[in-house]
Amino acid sequence: MTKRSVYLDHSATTPTDPRVVEAMLPYFTDYYGNASSVHQSGRKAERAIENARETISEVLNCKPKEIIFTSGGSESDNLALRGTALAIRAAEGRDQLLTTPVEHSAVGRTIQQLVDYMGFQHIVLPVDSYGAVRGEDFADALTDRTAIASVMYVNNEVGTMMPIPLLADQARERNVLFHTDAVQAAGQLNLDVQALGVDMMSLSAHKFYGPKGVGALYVRDGIDLVPSQSGGSHESGRRAGTLNTPGIVGMAKALELANQEREVRVAHYTRMRDLLIEGVLTKVPDAHLTGHPEDRLPSHASFVFDEVDGNRLLIHLDMKGVAASSASACKTGNPEPSGVLLAMGYDPTLALSSLRTTVGKDTTEEDISYAVDVIADSVEKLRMLNRALS
Structure with a gap:
């Protein structure tokens, strides 16, 4: 052998698709301005970012303003869970978080931190022998105290797909925000957030032939969240930090190609x-x-x-x-x-x-x-x- x-x-x-690398290269050398700057170089970077936001929103079937750019799936999970948990508790007093024992650690450890240091309650749903959540178990676990439910689209270890539209619909009936970590699903499964019914969804570019170090979080319009990272007013005040223009351009190109192909x-x-x-x-x-x-x-x-x-x-x-x-x-x-x-x-x-x-x-x-x-x-x-x- x-x-x-x-x-x-x-x-x-x-591996990063060569077509993605080609799309990114000009934003390292030719159009390197800070997207927050008002001069021409900055405006070109800003235009590229907003074009990328538009491209991603078309794939997700959402509004461009509902896309927040992050450093990857882990940050997207952190921002979705910590940001909305704190906002909902402050506004409505609900402090219960609902997840499964098979979530990625970016979800599991974020929730554990909210429990250990911020006084939240945590309910862990059982899964079957395939690693899937049963709809009846999910519905039974929702209470008037439940603020957020987070169930991954696809399990990263065993590949099992979760019944996301069913779970999201059940959460909506109880006025519970529903988040899904779709990092493994992107590029292979349907990402239409209207069809899925989710309120928040995390993505990471390097899982679908894009660059490392860039991700996105879909947040349905009207949802309040406390920024996990404070600083400037980037991303409409929801995620501080100079935007990674080449990475964002690359992510949009990679998702566009994955959707087309x-x-x-x-x-x-x-x-x-x-x-x-x-x-x-x-x-x-x-x-x-x-x-x-x-x-x-x-x-x-x-x-x-x-x-x-x-x-x-x-x-x-x-x-x-x-x-x-x-x-x-x-x-x-x-x-x-x-x-x-x-x-x-x-x-x-x-x-x-x-x-x-x-x-x-x-x-x-x-x-x-x-x-x-x-x-x-x-x-x-x-x-x-x-x-x-x-």
Whole structure:
């Protein structure tokens, strides 16, 4: 088996599309003015930013003024949750936050900070064995004290898609703001905020072939929020800081391309993903697909394996040129099982064996074939080693 380089970690980040880089380049060198400046150079930067805002709003089917530019998905989540929680409590006295145990840490830790330091209450919804929220559980958890509900569009670890329109509709009936982290969904799933029914939605450019360090937060017109970052009056006073003109231009271009090419890309993702899933489940004994078998992100395939340590598996794959990721976190030599998999009912030992593989628009059948062989060979060797040591 000739070694090759196969990148299967597109949920972590994607390469910046050359067409996006080309769109960004003039704003590093030719049109470098501060968008807040009144002179000609500043006005050109401002025009580029507002054009980008218009482009993104068209994809999201919202007003341009409902888009706030940020440094990425994590900041968007922070601003959405902390900003509206503080505003709603001050205006209405509601102090309850509703989430799931499978949210990204940018949501989970922000809410934990609101609980620990700011006196908010937190309700954590259960998820089923696929990692999805049941509509009836969500509806039952809403109370007159609930200020915000935050449920991710797609789970980043297992790829399961959530019933966002249903949940958002239930929240609206109880006058509860609904936020979704759509970082993994962008570029693959529908982002029409009117169809989804969401009040706030977080995006990050580098997940759909845009640059790192730039994101956006959709906030429905009329929603008040307290800025997480104070300073100047940028973004209508909602997010202080000099705007990242090249990054914003790049994000808009990347989202525009992803939207235009979505049908072709999704068909390719789905075919590569299904080949990967079929190959691993066929060639690796005691391999188990995690997440929903059908209602999952087109690019996403995740597994657990009996008698395998996920972090050791990643090292073996990397040595053979295959880049992937694991849901378990290894801190100071002490591996911790994935909280997402534990919430889904997996045994802690099995939860330590997770592997996440995510295909991209340039992934080939040859890449998949090679990766499957490497995964199968690596799992077999790790199991033999474990048995020899036990």
